[in-house]
Amino acid sequence: MGLHDKISNSTEKGLGSAKEEAGKLLGDSQLEQEGRMDQVSAEAKQAGEKIKDAAAEAGENIKHAAQKLKNGFTK
Template sequence: MGLFDKLKNKTQQGKGRAKEAAGRESRDPNLEAEGRKDRAAGTAKQVGEKAKDAVREVRRGGR
């Protein structure tokens, strides 16, 4: 749940943006929606990772 997961989430967001743009360009609403879904999933996972990091920091006595 460290750097590798964060990179995977960022990659998923990037793929979602690309699919969304491709869908817009080709006027394919299904591809655009799939891109939005991928981007949202990557963002949600990223938020989860940040929350885990915050909890770890608090447990270590930081902040």
Template sequence: MGLRDKINNKAEDLTGKAKEAAGDVTGDDQLKNEGKGDQLSAAVKDGAEKVKDAASNIKDKLTGN
């Protein structure tokens, strides 16, 4: 996973946490749920990048790179 992807995913996760907290404090369920969605999206993207990295590592080991 590239550094840019890691930074973007972390930023999306932190934005989601902030939205969720703000929604919780203000009683805004829509904002709270939007924050949870942002966090989930970041987690899915992070997971996909980890799978790509693992596949690349396996390929490298099999090809001797």
């Protein structure tokens, strides 16, 4: 996950939390719900980025393992 994505997702989650709290204080259930939805959206994006990072790392590990096997057979 890139730094920009981390900052963006953290900001979205923080703003969602603030929106939720403002909704609670003002008695505005729609604003409160929007805040919760913003937080869930940010968390989903974070999870997606983590999955993408893990897949890229797994791909690199497979690539390195294949290279080691190839080098072992050519000796």
